[in-house]
Amino acid sequence: MANGWSLLISVLFIVVFCAVAWFASPKGENQTVWRSTLVLSAWACWLMWAITFLAQWHPLISPQRADLRPEYVNGPVKSQGAVF
Amino acid sequence: MAASKDSLFRSVDMTLTQLYVANEIGREVVSALGELGAMQFRDLNPDTSAFQRTFTQEIRRLDNVERQLNYFRTQIEKNGIGMRPIYEFSNTLAAPTATEIDELADRSQSLELRIQSLNDSYETLKRRETELTEWRWVLREAGGFFDRARGQTEEIRQSIEEADDAPLLRDVEQANGSTEAGSGIQQSFSVMNIGFVAGVIPRERMGAFERILWRTLRGNLYMNQSEIPDPIIDPEKNEEVHKNVFVIFAHGKEIIAKIRKISESLGAEIYDVDENSELRRDQIHEVNSRLQDLSNVLGNTKRTLDAELTQIGRSLAAWLIVTKKEKSVYQTLNRFSYDPARKTLVAEAWCPTNSLGLVKSTLQDVNDRAGLSVPTIVNQIKTSKTPPTYNRTNKFTLGFQTIIDAYGTAKYTEVNPGLPTIVTFPFLFAVMFGDFGHGAIMALAALAMIYWEKPLQRGKQDELFGMAFYGRYIMLMMGVFSMYTGLIYCDAFSKELSLFPSMWTWEFPDGYEPGNGMTVTAQRVEGYTYPFGMDWRWHDTENDLLFSNSYKMKLSIIMGWAHMTYSLCLSYINARHFRSPIDIFGNFIPGMIFFQSIFGYLVFTIIYKWSIDWYAIGQQPPGLLNMLIYMFLQPGTVEEELYPGQGPVQVVLVLLAVVQVPILLFLKPFYLRWEHNKARAQGYRGIGETTTVSALDQDDDDEEGGQQANGRPSFADSEMDGGAMITQDIGGGGGGEEHEEFEFSEVMIHQVIHTIEFCLNCVSHTASYLRLWALSLAHQQLSIVLWTMTLGNAFGFTGALGVAAVFVFFVVWFFLTVAVLVVMEGTSAMLHSLRLHWVEAMSKHFVGEGVAFEPFSFKVLLEEEGEGLM
Known part of the structure; x- marks a missing residue:
C-alpha cells in the first residue's frame, strides 16, 4: 500500500492543499492569518508524517517480544466470552 | 506611503497626527476618540507638574465623585445588596454630556449625605438597641442575684457572728449593730449600707476584672455573675461578642465609685438597677416596650437604607464607568497644549494610518453635533521618531501575540513572529505531548471554554483558570496538534491504535x-x-525504545533544523523590508551557509540514511554521530562510507562553513565605515547638528536631504521617504534619540558578539531541540506507567470484584491522567515550547526594542480598572 512513491504523492497533495488554502482563505483582515496558519500547519504535519514514514521505510531493527501469546498474533483480538 | 493592508505579518503603519480642536468641544472630541481607541496622545506639557495642568480642577472634582461612588459600593457590599452587572446596560459606551456629569456629581453628593445620615441614625439606633438589650439582661439576671442575696443575709450575718473573719460584712455588722440584723428577709441593702454595681462585661475580660477588683478592694466585695446565653452584636464592628452580667456588692460610697471606675476602664457597661423588685419589674416592662419601639424604627431605617442602596445599585456600575471615562478624558486633555491666540487645543497623537479615515469622520461627526463652524483639523506630520509598534489582534490571535510580546516588543514594522507562532508553538508542544487521548482532553476543554466564552468571561476566575481561559485558543490548537502527533506516535492513553x-x-x-x-x-x-x-x-515490544529513541532523536533534529531555517529566513525579509542590503550580504547569507553546511548537511545525511535499504545492498549502515564529529576532526577521511565521494564533499562543506566566519565578522562593519566616510566626504552632517524646528510652528521648514545625512542605513532611517522633516523638541527627550554618532569600534564589537553568538548558537540550539525527544519520551513512558499501575491492574480481577476494581481504578486513572499527564506535563511541555520560540527561533531574526502602542481607549481603560464591575 505504501511505498517510496507515497512521499512524492504526499508532497503533491500538500502542495495542492496549500494552493487551495492560499486562494480559498476568506478575504478580509484575517486573510494573512488564515493563509499562514493553514500552509504552515500542512507542512508541519507533512514533515512529521514524512519523518515517521522514512524512519520505517527501511527499518534496521524489527520488533521483538518474549511475552506474546500465540493467540494474540493478530494484535489486540476481540475477546471471546469472558469480559474481564 | 500608500496605505497597505494591515495584517499580523508586521505591525501596522503609524502616522503622527496633529489635531487642532476648538476649545469648546475639546471634551467631546477626546471622548469620541476614546470610544474609537485608535490614538496614542503624546504629552505636550512634559515640564508641567500634575498640579499646574489645565484640567486639574475637573479631575479633582471627578476624584471626589469617584470616592463617593466607591463609598456607595462598599455600603452596598456591606449590606449584601446585589449590584446590577455592567452587561445589563445597553448604552455603557455612550459618551456622557457635560450636564449629565454635573447632574451625576450633584446627585452623588446629595446621595452621599443621605446615605451617611441614614447610616449614622441606623448605627445610633443599633447602639441604643444593644444597650437596651444589655440592660434587660442585667435586670433579669441581677434580679435573681438580689433575691438570692436577700435570702442569704441572715446566713451572712450569722456567719459573721460565728467566725469573725468574714471580710465582706464585717463593716456591715459594725455599722448596723447586731440588733438591727434580726429584721430578716425584708431588710434592704441600703439600710445595711451596702451599695452595688451592675453591668455587663465581655466574657474574656471577666477573669482580669475579678482579679483586679479583688486586689484593689482587698477582698471587700461580693460578686455575682452569670453568662448571657445569646451573643451580643457590637454595632460598631458588627461582630458578635459574648458577655457576662455581673453584680458587685460592696460597702461604702468610695469603694462603689472605685468599682465603677474599674469596670468602665475594662470596657464594661454599667446599668441602673433598682433593688426593689417591683420597681425592677416596671423597669423591665419599660425596657421591653422601648425595645419594641426601637426595633420598629430600626426596621424602617434599614428598609429605607436598603431601598436607597438598591436604587443606587441599579445604576452604580454605569456611573462608575462614566466617571472613569470622564476622568481619563480630562487626563488626556491635560496632555494637550493650548494655543490662546487661536483659542484652540493642539494635540499630537500616533494613529494607525488605516484608521485615519475613521478618526477624521468621527471628528466630523462631533463637530456637526456641536454645530461648530470651526472644523477640527487633522494634520499628518512627518517625523524622525520611531512610531510605536501595534499589531491588530483578534481573540484568536491575541494569545499567540501575547507570547511574543511577553518576550519583547517588536521593532516598528519588523516581521512579527506572532504569525508563524500560531502554528509552530502548538505544534512543537504537540511533538512533546503527542498522545491522541491527552490531546483530545485538552482540545475538548478548550472547546468548552470557547463555547461558554461569554458566561465564563463574566464570572470570577481564579488565577490558574484565568490563565487557561486567556489561552483557550492556544489550548485548542495544542490539543488538535497533539491529537495529530498522537496518531503519528500511535499512542492513545499509552495504548496502540491499529x-x-x-x-x-x-x-x-x-x-x-x-x-x-x-x-x-x-x-x-x-x-x-x-x-x-x-x-x-x-507497542509493548522489548526493543521499542531502541527504535523510538532513534526515531524521535532524528525527528527532533529535523524539526529544529526546519524551525531555525524558517526563522533565519525571516531575517532576510526584515533586511529586505528595512532596505538594508548589507544585512543580507553580511549577516543572512553567510549565516545561512554556515548553518546549512553543517546542520543542513546533517539533516540530509539522516534522510539519506533512512532512504537506503542497507540490508539489501549488503552494507553496514554508518553511524551519523561519529560521521559529524570526524567531519571536523579529520576532514577528508571517512571510515564508514555513507555514499561515494563523501570525503571531498565534507571537506568542501567544512571549508564553506569556516570561510563564512570572517565574512560574518568583517563585511558589515567595514561596509558601514566605508559608507559613512563616503557620506562625510560629500559634506553631509548628522541630523542632530541641524537647527531644530518645533512642530508647533506652522512653517514646515524643509530640510531636504537632511535625512540619511549621517549615512548610517539603520533600519529606522531607511524607512523614511523623502520630503519635509521636522525634528521635534517638544515632548519626550527631543528628537535625536536614534541619531547617535557612527562609531566604528562599537559596530565592530557588536558584530563580533553577533558572530560568536550565531556560530555557537547554531550548535547549542540544534542540541536544544533534542528536548522534543526527551519530553515526548518522558510523556509516553509516564502514561504507560500510569496505565499499568492503575487500570492495567484492574483487569486482573474477575467477577464482582473486577467490576468494582475497574470502576475505582478508572476513577484514579482518569484523575491522574488529567492532573499529571494533561495539566502538569502539558504545562511543562508548554514552557519548553515557549523557550524554543523565545530563544532558539526568535534569536535568529527578532530585532525587538520597539515601543508598544498604547492607545487612549475606554475599552482598555475599563478592562484594566473596572475589574470589579465586570
Missing part, C-alpha cells in the same frame, strides 16, 4: 512459550511500509 494493517508479522519459533526466555522476532511484510505514523506492532 488503524492500518501492520508492516510486521509475528513468526513464532518452534517450542516458543510466552515467558520461557525465547523471543519472537517480527518479519517485515514485503514491500509494504506502514502508511501513517508508527507501526502499532512496536
Whole structure:
C-alpha cells in the first residue's frame, strides 16, 4: 500500500492543499492569518508524517517480544466470552 | 506611503497626527476618540507638574465623585445588596454630556449625605438597641442575684457572728449593730449600707476584672455573675461578642465609685438597677416596650437604607464607568497644549494610518453635533521618531501575540513572529505531548471554554483558570496538534491504535512459550511500509525504545533544523523590508551557509540514511554521530562510507562553513565605515547638528536631504521617504534619540558578539531541540506507567470484584491522567515550547526594542480598572 512513491504523492497533495488554502482563505483582515496558519500547519504535519514514514521505510531493527501469546498474533483480538 | 493592508505579518503603519480642536468641544472630541481607541496622545506639557495642568480642577472634582461612588459600593457590599452587572446596560459606551456629569456629581453628593445620615441614625439606633438589650439582661439576671442575696443575709450575718473573719460584712455588722440584723428577709441593702454595681462585661475580660477588683478592694466585695446565653452584636464592628452580667456588692460610697471606675476602664457597661423588685419589674416592662419601639424604627431605617442602596445599585456600575471615562478624558486633555491666540487645543497623537479615515469622520461627526463652524483639523506630520509598534489582534490571535510580546516588543514594522507562532508553538508542544487521548482532553476543554466564552468571561476566575481561559485558543490548537502527533506516535492513553494493517508479522519459533526466555522476532511484510505514523506492532515490544529513541532523536533534529531555517529566513525579509542590503550580504547569507553546511548537511545525511535499504545492498549502515564529529576532526577521511565521494564533499562543506566566519565578522562593519566616510566626504552632517524646528510652528521648514545625512542605513532611517522633516523638541527627550554618532569600534564589537553568538548558537540550539525527544519520551513512558499501575491492574480481577476494581481504578486513572499527564506535563511541555520560540527561533531574526502602542481607549481603560464591575 505504501511505498517510496507515497512521499512524492504526499508532497503533491500538500502542495495542492496549500494552493487551495492560499486562494480559498476568506478575504478580509484575517486573510494573512488564515493563509499562514493553514500552509504552515500542512507542512508541519507533512514533515512529521514524512519523518515517521522514512524512519520505517527501511527499518534496521524489527520488533521483538518474549511475552506474546500465540493467540494474540493478530494484535489486540476481540475477546471471546469472558469480559474481564 | 500608500496605505497597505494591515495584517499580523508586521505591525501596522503609524502616522503622527496633529489635531487642532476648538476649545469648546475639546471634551467631546477626546471622548469620541476614546470610544474609537485608535490614538496614542503624546504629552505636550512634559515640564508641567500634575498640579499646574489645565484640567486639574475637573479631575479633582471627578476624584471626589469617584470616592463617593466607591463609598456607595462598599455600603452596598456591606449590606449584601446585589449590584446590577455592567452587561445589563445597553448604552455603557455612550459618551456622557457635560450636564449629565454635573447632574451625576450633584446627585452623588446629595446621595452621599443621605446615605451617611441614614447610616449614622441606623448605627445610633443599633447602639441604643444593644444597650437596651444589655440592660434587660442585667435586670433579669441581677434580679435573681438580689433575691438570692436577700435570702442569704441572715446566713451572712450569722456567719459573721460565728467566725469573725468574714471580710465582706464585717463593716456591715459594725455599722448596723447586731440588733438591727434580726429584721430578716425584708431588710434592704441600703439600710445595711451596702451599695452595688451592675453591668455587663465581655466574657474574656471577666477573669482580669475579678482579679483586679479583688486586689484593689482587698477582698471587700461580693460578686455575682452569670453568662448571657445569646451573643451580643457590637454595632460598631458588627461582630458578635459574648458577655457576662455581673453584680458587685460592696460597702461604702468610695469603694462603689472605685468599682465603677474599674469596670468602665475594662470596657464594661454599667446599668441602673433598682433593688426593689417591683420597681425592677416596671423597669423591665419599660425596657421591653422601648425595645419594641426601637426595633420598629430600626426596621424602617434599614428598609429605607436598603431601598436607597438598591436604587443606587441599579445604576452604580454605569456611573462608575462614566466617571472613569470622564476622568481619563480630562487626563488626556491635560496632555494637550493650548494655543490662546487661536483659542484652540493642539494635540499630537500616533494613529494607525488605516484608521485615519475613521478618526477624521468621527471628528466630523462631533463637530456637526456641536454645530461648530470651526472644523477640527487633522494634520499628518512627518517625523524622525520611531512610531510605536501595534499589531491588530483578534481573540484568536491575541494569545499567540501575547507570547511574543511577553518576550519583547517588536521593532516598528519588523516581521512579527506572532504569525508563524500560531502554528509552530502548538505544534512543537504537540511533538512533546503527542498522545491522541491527552490531546483530545485538552482540545475538548478548550472547546468548552470557547463555547461558554461569554458566561465564563463574566464570572470570577481564579488565577490558574484565568490563565487557561486567556489561552483557550492556544489550548485548542495544542490539543488538535497533539491529537495529530498522537496518531503519528500511535499512542492513545499509552495504548496502540491499529488503524492500518501492520508492516510486521509475528513468526513464532518452534517450542516458543510466552515467558520461557525465547523471543519472537517480527518479519517485515514485503514491500509494504506502514502508511501513517508508527507501526502499532512496536507497542509493548522489548526493543521499542531502541527504535523510538532513534526515531524521535532524528525527528527532533529535523524539526529544529526546519524551525531555525524558517526563522533565519525571516531575517532576510526584515533586511529586505528595512532596505538594508548589507544585512543580507553580511549577516543572512553567510549565516545561512554556515548553518546549512553543517546542520543542513546533517539533516540530509539522516534522510539519506533512512532512504537506503542497507540490508539489501549488503552494507553496514554508518553511524551519523561519529560521521559529524570526524567531519571536523579529520576532514577528508571517512571510515564508514555513507555514499561515494563523501570525503571531498565534507571537506568542501567544512571549508564553506569556516570561510563564512570572517565574512560574518568583517563585511558589515567595514561596509558601514566605508559608507559613512563616503557620506562625510560629500559634506553631509548628522541630523542632530541641524537647527531644530518645533512642530508647533506652522512653517514646515524643509530640510531636504537632511535625512540619511549621517549615512548610517539603520533600519529606522531607511524607512523614511523623502520630503519635509521636522525634528521635534517638544515632548519626550527631543528628537535625536536614534541619531547617535557612527562609531566604528562599537559596530565592530557588536558584530563580533553577533558572530560568536550565531556560530555557537547554531550548535547549542540544534542540541536544544533534542528536548522534543526527551519530553515526548518522558510523556509516553509516564502514561504507560500510569496505565499499568492503575487500570492495567484492574483487569486482573474477575467477577464482582473486577467490576468494582475497574470502576475505582478508572476513577484514579482518569484523575491522574488529567492532573499529571494533561495539566502538569502539558504545562511543562508548554514552557519548553515557549523557550524554543523565545530563544532558539526568535534569536535568529527578532530585532525587538520597539515601543508598544498604547492607545487612549475606554475599552482598555475599563478592562484594566473596572475589574470589579465586570
